[in-house]
Amino acid sequence: xxxxxxxxxxxxxxxxxxxxxxxxxxxxxxxxxxxxxxxxxxxxxxxxxxxxxxxxxxxxxxxxxxxxxxxxxxxxxxxxxxxxxxxxxxxxxxxxxxxxxxxxxxxxxxxxxxxxxxxxxxxxxxxxxxxxxxxxxxxxxxxxxxxxxxxxxxxxxxxxxxxxxxxxxxxxxxxxxxxxxxxxxxxxxxxxxxxxxxxxxxxxxxxxxxxxxxxxxxxxxxxxxxxxxxxxxxxxxxxxxxxxxxxxxxxxxxxxxxxxxxxxxxxxxxxxxxxxxxxxxxxxxxxxxxxxxxxxxxxxxxxxxxxxxxxxxxxxxxxxxxxxxxxxxxxxxxxxxxxxxxxxxxxxxxxxxx
Amino acid sequence: xxxxxxxxxxxxxxxxxxxxxxxxxxxxxxxxxxxxxxxxxxxxxxxxxxxxxxxxxxxxxxxxxxxxxxxxxxxxxxxxxxxxxxxxxxxxxxxxxxxxxxxxxxxxxxxxxxxxxxxxxxxxxxxxxxxxxxxxxxxxxxxxxxxxxxxxxxxxxxxxxxxxxxxxxxxxxxxxxxxxxxxxxxxxxxxxxxxxxxxxxxxxxxxxxxxxxxxxxxxxxxxxxxxxxxxxxxxxxxxxxxxxxxxxxxxxxxxxxxxxxxxxxxxxxxxxxxxxxxxxxxxxxxxxxxxxxxxxxxxxxxxxxxxxxxxxxxxxxxxxxxxxxxxx
Numbered sequence: 001x002x003x004x005x006x007x008x009x010x011x012x013x014x015x016x017x018x019x020x021x022x023x024x025x026x027x028x029x030x031x032x033x034x035x036x037x038x039x040x041x042x043x044x045x046x047x048x049x050x051x052x053x054x055x056x057x058x059x060x061x062x063x064x065x066x067x068x069x070x071x072x073x074x075x076x077x078x079x080x081x082x083x084x085x086x087x088x089x090x091x092x093x094x095x096x097x098x099x100x101x102x103x104x105x106x107x108x109x110x111x112x113x114x115x116x117x118x119x120x121x122x123x124x125x126x127x128x129x130x131x132x133x134x135x136x137x138x139x140x141x142x143x144x145x146x147x148x149x150x151x152x153x154x155x156x157x158x159x160x161x162x163x164x165x166x167x168x169x170x171x172x173x174x175x176x177x178x179x180x181x182x183x184x185x186x187x188x189x190x191x192x193x194x195x196x197x198x199x200x201x202x203x204x205x206x207x208x209x210x211x212x213x214x215x216x217x218x219x220x221x222x223x224x225x226x227x228x229x230x231x232x233x234x235x236x237x238x239x240x241x242x243x244x245x246x247x248x249x250x251x252x253x254x255x256x257x258x259x260x261x262x263x264x265x266x267x268x269x270x271x272x273x274x275x276x277x278x279x280x281x282x283x284x285x286x287x288x289x290x291x292x293x294x295x296x297x298x299x300x301x302x303x304x305x306x307x308x309x310x311x312x313x314x315x316x317x318x319x320x321x322x323x324x325x326x327x328x329x330x331x332x333x334x335x336x337x338x339x340x341x342x343x344x345x346x347x348x349x350x351x352x353x354x
Numbered sequence: 355x356x357x358x359x360x361x362x363x364x365x366x367x368x369x370x371x372x373x374x375x376x377x378x379x380x381x382x383x384x385x386x387x388x389x390x391x392x393x394x395x396x397x398x399x400x401x402x403x404x405x406x407x408x409x410x411x412x413x414x415x416x417x418x419x420x421x422x423x424x425x426x427x428x429x430x431x432x433x434x435x436x437x438x439x440x441x442x443x444x445x446x447x448x449x450x451x452x453x454x455x456x457x458x459x460x461x462x463x464x465x466x467x468x469x470x471x472x473x474x475x476x477x478x479x480x481x482x483x484x485x486x487x488x489x490x491x492x493x494x495x496x497x498x499x500x501x502x503x504x505x506x507x508x509x510x511x512x513x514x515x516x517x518x519x520x521x522x523x524x525x526x527x528x529x530x531x532x533x534x535x536x537x538x539x540x541x542x543x544x545x546x547x548x549x550x551x552x553x554x555x556x557x558x559x560x561x562x563x564x565x566x567x568x569x570x571x572x573x574x575x576x577x578x579x580x581x582x583x584x585x586x587x588x589x590x591x592x593x594x595x596x597x598x599x600x601x602x603x604x605x606x607x608x609x610x611x612x613x614x615x616x617x618x619x620x621x622x623x624x625x626x627x628x629x630x631x632x633x634x635x636x637x638x639x640x641x642x643x644x645x646x647x648x649x650x651x652x653x654x655x656x657x658x659x660x661x662x663x664x665x666x667x668x669x670x671x672x673x674x675x676x677x678x679x680x681x682x
Contacts, residue, residue: 067484239615243491250484305506308499315492316474323481 022258022327023171030164034157044156051156051228053268054163055221060248060264061170061257062217067246068255068329069183070210071190078241080215084222159228166224167261170217174257177213186210244271251318253325262327275311279304362669376649382525387648388641393532393601395640396539400594401617402624402632402639403546404587410563410627411583413483414475417490420614421497422467422588426595427605428501430459431512444517452515456596463592464585471584476577494611501607509606512599535597542593543633546586550629555582563627616643619663625673635674 037046059081066074177183185206188196197203244267252263279300286296322328377384401423408416437451474489520529550556558579561569570576598613599605616639624635639659646658666674 073484073487246484247488247491250482250488254482254484305503306499308495308502310499312492312494312496312499315495316489319481319485319489319492320474320477323478323485 018327019258022262026258026261034160038157047160048156049273051159051163052272053265054160054167055225055228056245056248056268057167057261057264058163058170058221058224059218059245060252060260061167061174062214062221063245063249064214064255064257064260065174065177065186065217066210066214067249068260069178069190070186070207072207072210074211074214075239075242075246077214077218077245078239080218081222081225081241084219084224085226087219087223159224163224163228166220171257171261178257182206182209247315251315251325253328256325256327256329259325259327259329263325266326270314271311275307278307278310359669362666365665365669373645383648385526386528387644389526389528389532391641391644392637393535393640394644395637396536397594397598397601397636398613398617398620398640399633399636400539400542400590400597401614402620402636403543403629404591405614405618406621406624406626406629406632407559407583407587409621410629411559411580412475412479412486414486414490415618416587417487417614418470418474418493418497419587419591420610420612420617421494421501422463422470422610423591423595423598423614423617424605424607424610425466425497425501426459426463426592427512427599427609428504428510428595428607429462429592430455430596430599431510431605433458434513434515439513439515441514444515448515456593459596460589460592463588463595467584467588467591468581471581476580498607498610505607507607509604512603512605514600514603516600531601535601538593538597542590546590546629549586555579559583616659619659623663623666623673625675628673628675631673631675638674 033050034044034047037050038044059077063074063077066072066077185196185201188199188201189203189206193203245264248264248267249260250263251267252261253259282303283296283300286299291299373384401420404419404422405416408414408419433455434451437447437455439445439448439451470493474493475486478486478489516534517530520527550559558569558574559582561572561574562576562579566576569579595605598609617636620635620639621632622635623639624631624633626632642662643655643659646652646655650658
């Protein structure tokens with residue numbers, strides 16, 4: 001008995017260690033990335049890309065609440081992303097961007113407060129004052145000149161900083177939710193709905209809360225997207241977006257926030273950077289090897305036509321190699337292992353019996 | 355009668371009254387649209403059966419199924435190219451080609467689907483539930499990629515080899531093609547029903563869908579049964595692809611994504627896991643789509659189809675005919 005408690009404590013420590021490591025690496029990367037990329041490429045295109053990747057991270061964190069915590073399947077996730085972007089576009093088309101954000105975001109957070117009293121730890125995100133405290137010591141002509149004066153009109157770095165702050169806030173929020181009474185209720189439903197209902201959990205309300213909170217993140221990300229791109233069209237919110245975000249969550253490791261972030265970043269890189277850039281890379285590689293221009297062109301064309309196959313192949317291969325995701329939730333991993341061992345033992349026993 | 359049931363009947367009654375009004379005002383147009391909806395619905399029914407069978411047996415939304423359907427049309431058009439078919443009229447060669455190619459395409463698609471199951475789904479049978487869903491999405495992209503590589507992004511012509519005979523009865527136009535589509539689909543669904551209800555393998559499938567562990571204890575080879583399910587689902591999808599090609603004479607590589615989604619909707623509509631439900635759901639979705647195309651406007655069709663789906667699921671969560679598998 002005492003050993004099991006001990007191993008569990010030990011396990012919790014290990015989870016915390018790994019998460020700390022992942023978050024530290026992510027934090028350092030997030031800080032270094034804009035400076036390094038601006039220094040290296042002399043432009044902010046890469047920072048804009050990173051901002052867009054950040055939007056997907058936010059989406060994935062939200063969907064993780066639905067899919068990873070509560071074990072539900074949500075294939076209409078992009079709809080809320082669209083609603084967020086559109087309501088932002090409608091509210092803010094004539095106002096200052098920051099004000100528009102102030103219009104939308106407090107509403108979302110107001111809803112959060114209404115739903116879950118246990119997450120007051122994130123009271124620091126007081127949106128209406130966000131513009132004021134963003135213009136902290138690093139703006140102006142100080143030593144951190146990279147971030148000049150947070151002009152949301154055209155400065156990609158401003159949006160980059162904002163999405164980083166939003167992601168950090170989302171991580172804290174979701175972590176607290178995970179450890180709250182509601183989070184435990186979600187996990188209970190995920191593992192066994194009947195047992196959860198028998199323990200007095202209102203399964204309908206709890207599931208609705210998972211959908212609602214997940215959708216809030218999506219709408220939130222949509223509002224950010226609308227502000228960032230300043231052009232919203234239905235094409236940006238097709239079914240394929242829901243699928244992509246779902247793949248990000250499953251690929252990263254359902255239920256584990258740090259894993260989901262890694263999954264979102266990796267898949268964003270693959271879908272929007274690696275695969276579209278592949279023909280160009282093949283061309284330059286073929287050139288450097290010294291193939292004729294004819295072969296080079298045909299090779300590049302062939303690669304372009306292989307886009308779908310490569311993406312599909314990557315998805316299948318990733319899932320076959322790591323069905324539990326890149327960084328699975330340690331707790332769930334242990335549970336799965338435990339179940340597998342039990343099943344094996346049962347099978348062995350059955351064989352003995354026959 | 356409970357409130358949800360009441361709502362469901364009110365919804366149905368309103369739709370029927372509105373349609374009946376149209377039928378009385380313009381009977382010719384109504385019947386014409388009805389025939390078109392019936393043909394479209396027959397194809398959706400064939401595809402929906404594959405979705406529902408796979409979902410019933412391993413609880414997987416097989417996203418690749420719509421692409422198997424499209425690939426059927428691609429393969430059919432390729433094999434038909436080997437015959438000296440004439441697109442001008444119906445010749446003996448056309449008949450022979452049709453009789454040979456139709457089952458051949460079905461078998462090829464069955465084989466491909468079994469291979470997909472073996473590679474992408476079977477290794478993940480004990481993995482988290484969403485892992486095979488992701489490989490299904492991956493296989494869907496893969497198949498789309500194969501078709502893209504094969505013929506590029508443009509639409510592909512499918513040989514027009516059916517007789518062009520057509521008659522006009524009381525202002526309603528219908529051709530041999532319409533009859534062909536509905537009759538072939540009806541025959542296939544009837545064969546499936548016989549197979550599921552009368553054969554030993556069909557019984558094994560039903561048992562596996564109900565309780566996999568218990569079925570295994572009864573000596574049923576689970577892997578073989580699941581492979582057979584995929585095989586039969588793909589037979590129907592291949593037939594659907596052939597029929598689609600023969601009827602519309604044009605296919606494109608992303609056809610499976612859109613029509614697969616609608617067929618899946620049809621399966622959910624009829625009660626996912628329920629085989630007669632999928633056939634009925636396909637027919638009804640086809641009819642709804644056709645009526646909404648002509649009476650409301652084609653740009654609203656998707657909204658109407660999915661809106662009705664949501665309506666039905668709100669009032670009757672298990673779909674029209676209910677789930678075969680009882681709740682735990």
